[in-house]
């Protein structure tokens with residue numbers, strides 16, 4: 668007789684999938700093994716204790732009994748439930764968007780501590796801002812955009828912002844474009860050859876540079892004024908294009 672081994676994971680719950688009348692499969696991102704699927708038997712029964720600790724956007728320790736294939740969750744210790752995010756519609760909307768992107772990009776069971784740490788830091792920063800009496804909701808955008816650019820960088824899809832991604836020439840202020848296909852900012856000359864390109868101004872280029880050169884925790888220092896909102900919207904389109912190009 669083979670006995671199931673029990674494993675402990677430091678996990679962030681990304682998503683859940685209903686699989687049966689009383690069971691669920693949870694999609695979790697773990698420090699130890701990257702993205703894994705874990706089955707929770709009987710979790711939908713009214714008195715099930717596991718469910719509350721396995722809400723999406725929760726950090727917890729998960730114990731899995733694993734024989735062959737997918738493991739069964741035998742226990743959960745809650746660590747951080749990011750309640751402030753869940754109680755703020757603006758923060759929650761951003762985090763849900765990020766979770767969608769994260770799910771699309773992270774499809775493999777593969778250990779990546781740097782990405783785990785990045786996701787955790789992002790959620791902690793969002794939670795911290797959402798919990799403040801005087802929230803700066805622009806920070807939600809800054810952290811979210813910053814996180815996605817840094818995530819792409821971690822995964823080997825760094826978006827070039829220091830020189831032209833095609834000719835490696837110097838970027839001249841006021842004349843630059845973004846190309847998802849070319850993987851970053853391109854000069855006006857190279858842009859002539861590209862059919863799919865997005866205009867980006869100097870502030871936008873600067874934002875990407877700052878994000879890629881700094882740790883997640885330092886993004887709190889980026890100051891943006893309301894007049895830069897257009898920039899943020901432009902960067903949102905750019906980041907969406909980059910993700911779409913990579914995941915298609």
Ligand SMILES: [Zn+2]
Nearest residue numbers: 831834854857
């Ligand atoms: Zn060029």
